[in-house]
Amino acid sequence: MVQQAARPGEWFDTGLSLAEIGADDFGSRIPTDRYTSREFQERERDLVWTKTWQIAGRVSELPGTGDWKTYRLFDQSYILVRGKDGVIRGFVNACRHRGNLICEGGRGNAKRFLCRYHLWSYDLAGKLRGVLRENLQGPIDKDGNSLLPVSVGTFAGFIFLNPDPGAEPLADYLGDEVAELLAPYRLEEMTTVMDVREALECNWKVVMDAFQEGYHVSGVHPQLLNQIDIDPARSRYRFLGRHSVACAPFDVANAGGSGPEQHVEGIRALGETFPSLPMILPRFDELVAAHRDTNGGLAFGEGVTARTILQRAARDTLTGMGLDVSGLTDAQMSDNQGWTLFPNFFMTIRAGECHVVMAVPHPGGDPNRCVWHVSSHMWLPGGLADQYRAEPVEVTEPGSHEYFLALQQDYEQMQRQQAGLRNERLDHLTLVREEVVLAHFHAVLDRHLAAAARS
Known part of the structure; x- marks a missing residue:
């Protein structure tokens, strides 16, 4: 029997848990002047933005x-x-x-x-x-x-x-591991289905910080807790020099305390979290139906859960549409992996779709402002790609664009945070362990500033 070669997505099995990451590996105190100081932003301009991909x-x-x-x-x-x-x-x-x-x-x-x-x-x-x-x-x-x-x-x-x-070659800047881990998703074949730019009343790093941790979900996105089980102890991390990838395995809320019917309905409620769900549901329903008895009762056999059925439905659907997902693990059918590419790219990605958040300093030079760029990309066959391809949207009237609920909540929260950061007596932020990716990002920023200043 030929043994299947390891797939890049299996990094998760050996990734670091929170318990394996030292509390001070990347630092936990972040000075607040980096969010509000023109002098600090000028240093970023000269030593980071003009020197990075x-x-x-x-x-x-x-x-x-x-x-x-x-x-x-x-x-x-x-x-x-x-x-x-x-x-x-x-x-x-x-x-x-x-x-x-x-x-x-x-x-x-x-x-x-x-x-x-x-x-x-x-x-x-x-x-x-x-x-x-x-x-x-x-x-x-x-x-x-x-x-x-x-x-x-x-x-x-x-x-x-x-x-x-x-500039060093792009391939060297990204590194071999980034290319290897992302290749099976076939990002280059995806179609842009949302593309929005808007000026925000916050520093660009406030945007980056917001999307590099899930610690805020309970406070900012409480509705997600009714759909998704969040267990930080199951998260895994991999640090790739300047860049990083993290993953919190997906499962429906209350997976351990409710029955199959509730799990199935939990999957059905994930339209915002899984934009491709409408395409996957027909196959998902077929697979669920195979576990019903003659009276319509639902019982899963050993090793079968709503999660594993969703994974198989996603694999079958995407394969049927023409996407080669053989290089992706079952977990990558359902689990978002969060990627940070320094300095300003954050992406969540699973098989067939990804969502990207980027932010750059505002061209006017005010460190309390930035421009964010949010986009979504999906793998779609020819006809559907043409139907769902989105044109760029430039929002000129603040607050006039309607984002989907979770993104709208982040949009509002980030600008509230900047208002708080401007308080002069607040001289530093204190990160908790769940914010380790954020801490890594700021450690990389500090290294770039220090290394560039010495050169």
Whole structure:
């Protein structure tokens, strides 16, 4: 008998539990000035943001030759464009003649880039091609006056950008383990089904902090406790240098104190937590029906639970739709794994779907403000992908966009927290053990600031 090779998702079986992580491994006191101080944000700008890889979009946003989009970081502007050779490149968004912006607006398509000030033109590879009345201007070094390049790479369907001209390769920044653990999900094949950006009244790290721990669920999302069993003792963690992954196994609420019918109904109530549930329910119902007796009574055999049935239903449904899930474990059919890619990417992912939260400092420079970017992505076959693909939404009127309930609760809570953080006598935050991923994130931030300051 051929033994099946270990799958990347089996990291969970050897992952660290809370009991195995030292209380002071990453520190538990977080100074509050990092959320409110302009001086601290300037240090982040110079020593973190201008030197790290960050996600600037999805590859699917630039499907054809000449498709471009802009990416803004503080007062810096960049262009991402797909060239004639199919390669996505990045450039500083400024004409080399007098510095005029080349691209305005969020996105577009161009055969070439034309500066509207003096009509200098550049090809899609950034090379200066045309100068107005060139025969009168004297010698111009076109190679030396091409658009300034910016490091760009792609991974898992995302476009990464690094403003640092001496940036290490993206693959090195992410590391082999990140690539190995995420590969079986086939993120690059997923379709964007929600895509919203909005300015918030909080520091960008407040956003990151909020999504790196489940300790707040009881206070902020109490309705979830009626659906999901939360047991921090079962959570497992893996720290991957700058990055991390954590997982709290899913189970329906009161799984140990109620019967099969209640467990099945608990699964049915998970529409917000499992956006793909409507697609999975038909198969789930078929599998549940196989455990009913002639009178309709429901009894599960040994080793069978609503959780295991959900996992099989998800595997059968996704396989039937054409997604290869053979590289994913049964637990990955039902359990969200929470990924943090430093500096500003958080994602929960399970088979067939993921939800992403990112935050960047507000371009106006106020450390008490940021711009968050929330998106959801699902694996969908061709026809459904076209039907559910979402266009980007830029929210310009604060509070006007209606998020789903849990996200709306986070939206409100984060801005309340920033109001509290501005109190001058509050000089530090005290983290508890369940917030270990958050503590790791701040330890990585401190290392980047210290290492960059020494170099």
